[in-house]
Amino acid sequence: MIEFHRVTKTYKGIRALDEVSFTVPPGTVTGFLGPNGAGKSTAMRVLAGLCRPTSGSATVLGRPYAELERPGYDVGTLLDAGAAHPGRSGREVLTLGAMMLGLPGSRVDEVLELVGLTGKEGRRAVGGYSLGMRQRLGIGHALLGRPRALVLDEPANGLDPQGIQWMRELLRGLAASGCAVLLSSHLLYEVEQVADRIVLIGGGRVLAQGTLAELGRGRSLEQTFLELTSHADRSPA
Numbered sequence: 010m011i012e013f014h015r016v017t018k019t020y021k022g023i024r025a026l027d028e029v030s031f032t033v034p035p036g037t038v039t040g041f042l043g044p045n046g047a048g049k050s051t052a053m054r055v056l057a058g059l060c061r062p063t064s065g066s067a068t069v070l071g072r073p074y075a076e077l078e079r080p081g082y083d084v085g086t087l088l089d090a091g092a093a094h095p096g097r098s099g100r101e102v103l104t105l106g107a108m109m110l111g112l113p114g115s116r117v118d119e120v121l122e123l124v125g126l127t128g129k130e131g132r133r134a135v136g137g138y139s140l141g142m143r144q145r146l147g148i149g150h151a152l153l154g155r156p157r158a159l160v161l162d163e164p165a166n167g168l169d170p171q172g173i174q175w176m177r178e179l180l181r182g183l184a185a186s187g188c189a190v191l192l193s194s195h196l197l198y199e200v201e202q203v204a205d206r207i208v209l210i211g212g213g214r215v216l217a218q219g220t221l222a223e224l225g226r227g228r229s230l231e232q233t234f235l236e237l238t239s240h241a242d243r244s245p246a
């Protein structure tokens with residue numbers, strides 16, 4: 010379970026998040042949507058312990074990230090596909106991640122297979138990877154510890170149609186095994202295919218949340234998105 014409880018985050022003069030509350034239940038994929046600058050990445054960074062909320066709490070399995078005893082096994086995150094060192098190979102990036110979690114080398118092979126970076130691709134330097142390959146590596150890194158919650162910031166960017174289909178099946182499979190998946194994306198059609206629930210934010214506030222059917226009431230997700238976000242202004246910090 011992922012839970013945001015009245016999370017506010019202000020930067021100098023900017024209220025990036027304003028009393029944001031929602032949950033991502035286990036066994037679901039929750040699509041996290043909002044226009045550019047809505048606050049999605051900030052919320053995910055707060056959840057992953059990369060920045061502190063000004064007030065409120067964001068928790069995984071009932072605890073803030075910093076208080077998790079085995080964070081790599083509790084929550085996997087992909088927040089920036091460009092974060093891996095460009096001089097390391099994909100296999101080296103995953104090997105370092107596995108070592109930090111105390112996982113055997115066989116888990117690296119499993120994950121390389123899972124994300125389709127086997128053989129030569131796994132041995133290439135990440136600096137030479139396409140965006141789609143970096144996303145696959147980032148998803149693999151997030152999955153190393155078979156976490157019970159997964160936080161993915163725009164993982165479909167750069168994936169080709171096969172890659173998008175692969176990711177859709179992967180996320181549905183993870184949710185079926187009980188994982189709580191929070192997925193941000195601007196690809197509304199894709200979110201419609203994979204998500205059980207939607208949280209829509211704009212101007213740092215939750216504008217709507219619920220199942221696709223509850224939000225849409227017969228409209229497409231795109232129509233709902235455009236209608237609800239057209240007047241979302243940010244309140245002053």
Ligand SMILES: Nc1ncnc2c1ncn2[C@@H]1O[C@H](COP(=O)(O)OP(=O)(O)OP(=O)(O)O)[C@@H](O)[C@H]1O
Pocket residue numbers: 020021023024025043044045046047048049050051052
């Ligand atoms: N480190 C920072 N310092 C100051 N302002 C920031 C910082 N990070 C984010 N912001 C501001 O917080 C607001 C929310 O940004 P955020 O990146 O969370 O939005 P987003 O929904 O992820 O956008 P996008 O869809 O464009 O990725 C924006 O106004 C942004 O400029």
